[in-house]
Amino acid sequence: MDRLLPKAALKDWLEWASARYHLLGPVESEDGSRAFAPLSQDRLPVLDNRRSCLPPKEAVLPSCETLFTFDPGDGEPRLLPAGGEFAPTLMLGMKPCDVRSLEVLDRVFLDGRFQDPYYAARRGSLVTVAYVCESKRWSCFCSSVGDPVEWSLAADVALTDVGDGYLASANTSAGEELLGCPAFREPSGDDLARRDVVWNALREAAEPFDPEAVAAAVDWEEPAWDAVAEKCIGCGVCSFLCPTCTCFDIQDETIGGGRVERFRVRDTCQFCDFTKMGHGHNPRPSRRERVRQRISHKFKYIVRQCGICGCVGCGRCVELCPVNADLRGVLSEIVKENGCESVSA
Amino acid sequence: MADTQEYSGTALTEAQSSSGDWEPRILGILCNWCSYAGADLAGSARLLHPPNVRIIRVPCSGRVDPQFVLKGFMRGFDGVLVSGCHPGDCHYAKGNYYARRRLTLLTRFLETMGIPRERFQFQWVSASEGARWAESVREMTERIRKLGPFQGVGRPVPLLIPVAATRDEPRELEVKAQ
């Protein structure tokens, strides 16, 4: 179902939606960066190709979240589970890579025998509205990893800028409900044609990238590991800001009055003590093993275990790496070494 | 506290006075040989002074890592007091000289963080100066009382997807008999 939303009516749509949902969208911060934050009439979303610093995983997998609290009472100990019912939330302005990242997270947390109840509760309350980027940034490589248009169509609604309005495509019943707002009108043939232009441009990739081929190429012994490890500084930026990285740590802490809180926090395989064991041994003792782990996990292990490429080509790691250890270049090297098809770099 | 990322609680919340009015809570870090002995003397001499200073004993003021003071403010103390031997009298000869550099720097640095220097006191009290100890506690307690409670160092970070309703009943735990 396709509808057109004139740009001037975006405010009206958000007003209408705010009666049904808690609204989140990309807003401009003081320093010009973008962040997903609650929207209001004074705080409207900015829809463009600049990506948010913190990826949408913050909403469904917060960087710090209480799992439960234990209260010893006075001889009557109680366990107080955290959370509860989550407010229905509309996350607007998710780029195709952002939408796809939720798909990857779902495979990790919702598939299989063990469902993560904390993730599931937040994810279940979320309705997504994608914004299809009108152009790619220099660091983006989404179209090398997959089809960003197809990714946006996995959102409840996908918005494309067609000039003086946004062409909205509803892909689920929740999406159709959203387009029931009177602010929308029928799109013209021109609108649909302009949308196709944007979509085709987005799909263009410098070189095709076959996730299966890369998964096959990535090897236990690669010269790339040493080359990257030499300059990698082991900070957590690539993984903390990666929309699909999921590692977390769980800690129990006393919070006074004999009470204990169990919480989980963001963690990264790049920290030196991530795999340190109780008896002192660390199977990933140096940067080399940790660099190998991250890239292998993202491009090989997840593909094998979950049937999906772990990377969505958002480019955050490329832009934010303090030493510009460009992942695309590393993958290029690896596939060239192994004689496979190259990656756009 | 599950719906924000605010620090879930401090160990100080239960230590309110019975009247329910706010009482200044001051962290005191005292060197064993001079100040702690001086405080002990104030006690055995029955010198009346307010109970608002919670004392931690360290071997020497040189042991005082500035992060002890920072942690005190982070945990919600309204004031922090560090007390050591007079220069030249340190039991370990020079510990207090290092402390002097560090903690004078800390006093200035606290102002960069927005913590007024009135909330941090760094002093020398010897083992025989029980009266001086009592007076410093009286003086600091009153000063902090006038300044009011410390407003804290951190701001809660609300979670993006808010909790609409908390679960109604906490689960009772079965306590197995030993």
Add this chain to the structure above:
Amino acid sequence: MNSHTEQIRAEARRLLESGEVSVVIGYAPGSTPARATPVFVRKPEDAERLFWSPACAANLALYVREQAARGKVAVVAKGCDARSIVTLIQEKQLRREDVHVIGVACSGVVDAGRLASAGVDEGKLKSLEAGGGALVADCGDGPAELQREAVLKRACLFCDTPVPPLWDVVVGEAAAPSPARDGVLPEDLDARREFWAEQFAKCVRCYACRQVCPACYCSECFTDRLPVGWVSKRIAGPENWMYHTTRAFHMAGRCVGCGECERVCPAGIPIQTLMRRMAEEVDGLFGYRAGMDPDAEPVLATYRDDDDGPAG
């Protein structure tokens, strides 16, 4: 190719051919003209990979300590980077004879993360050069001068050591420094407390600031000492505050103001403001600036009988 690049390559070639050093740590061009990446050159013919431009933002002193343990190294160092090396020598982490400093007189380096807000499309950038004190970028429409305050690493605006205080060779000349004043911090104490509370609420505890700092070389950081519990692993306002203020204190008299911490922070926290204030207090109290004199005693590892302190 600019003359800085030529001179650095020539020096690297000479050092490697003679076997005087086992590795030259320098910069290679990065993914865009606004970025550079560290490179470890071990063969004379690979000296061609080295270059110099205003994109050379990283502080390469970070790698020196580990590399020098295996043999003498050469490192390309700006003023701030060389000060880091001096600090390492002062703290006995490095011997003077184990490092050959290829100093570069620098008028500031670009923080690529600031380009977008300055209206420069990094994807269209064809070249980025410094000449005569000006920064010139070509985004395909011909060269245009960039406003330094908008695109330089913020720490560069406060720099007072454009020429390395320690070098074996030095490349280029720099204009006399005219450091700006950091106006970010409010004057009122309560406003300051609020300011830092807001800034540290943004922190995600990725520890990039710590990892990129050449002075943070502890094998076990205080944040990792979980059994002691200096800082909880909790990512929340007060804990983030505790981490940053403690680190600022650990950097007292050791931070050289290279600004890498601030450049790499993904959350945009003005860490340099904190560090500079600490450095100003240290200078005011003890007349000491980090990384200027390899023979000076670290400022908090010593004392004077007449130091300021409490009365009595």
